[in-house]
Amino acid sequence: MATKKASQEGKQALVGRLMPAMRRSSAAGVLHGQAIAKKVGVNSSDLECLDLILLNGPSTAGEIARRTGLTSGAVTGLIDRLERLDLVERMADANDRRKVLVRVREDKIGPIGALFSPLEKSIGAILAGYSREELATLLDFFERSGEVLLARVAELNGGK
């Protein structure tokens, strides 16, 4: 229905509708993260940070600080909170004993993953309705938009 209607519009009109649709969807994504965090009982930046560690593998406090833009003191507190909930654990780095490696306790994060799966299922259902070509278009767009976003973030943060 949306598809049928949209397919009769000109490119310009479609682009005009896409921008706000993206904004809305991304705002809803933020709300989703917040809602999950509330259920889990952590604040949403802690949850994002947990995801980050999961994505990048065991990380030192300094790496986390650099990636998140937090100060070292804030990261100490963040790890303390996640550790108190048994979601991560601190490990000594064998090579450099100043470092503290933070590792996600994958055996303890099952319930968090379960909170994400209804969304993943819904999104999966939407994606299942697309052709291979349509999926390729979506993938292309997300990869390219991710790149320009990161480039712009670097521009905004770096000097200027």
Place this chain on the structure above:
Amino acid sequence: MATKKASQEGKQALVGRLMPAMRRSSAAGVLHGQAIAKKVGVNSSDLECLDLILLNGPSTAGEIARRTGLTSGAVTGLIDRLERLDLVERMADANDRRKVLVRVREDKIGPIGALFSPLEKSIGAILAGYSREELATLLDFFERSGEVLLARVAELNGGK
């Protein structure tokens, strides 16, 4: 290139690549918002909230609280901060004098819009390369994913 490669893959493989691409792109979107907020001199939830009011038109404090999940006390402080920067103004609601309408001062947010426009331009350039049908696919996806996100957020917050 990404397109060419992707178009030769099976649907399953494409979906498998899409999920992380979406996560990355959305994480980059969060970083972008934070970087802009820092430039503007507000915290990032205040900026998101400003965007929300702009998107939905003049809103009462209660509506903002409901949409953001903040408490009424937090919303008062949030509006105070935005008002102090002259980015919004409080107006009495003529019909219900308990209510306070918050309106974005569109004449004062130009510099903020300017910070977003390089990104919009880059995204626009990406979109310009797609056919009408491809744009329709993207629009369809963003509209539908926005809907399922909001539905899931409601489910997470409402009871259960």
Place this chain on the structure above:
DNA sequence: GCCATATCTCTCATTTACTAAGATAAATAG
């Protein structure tokens, strides 16, 4: 119309989490 109740925003005390500065400990360079 009047009263009880509900709704809406704001206030205030408390709590949470961040920053900035600096202390501590370990690694590395000279």
Place this chain on the structure above:
DNA sequence: CTATTTATCTTAGTAAATGAGAGATATGGC
């Protein structure tokens, strides 16, 4: 071995959220 650098943690101060509740206005039953 000493000086410097690197990495994390500690602490004091600050910003912003929560939760409880006050004050003002609206609404529905009588």
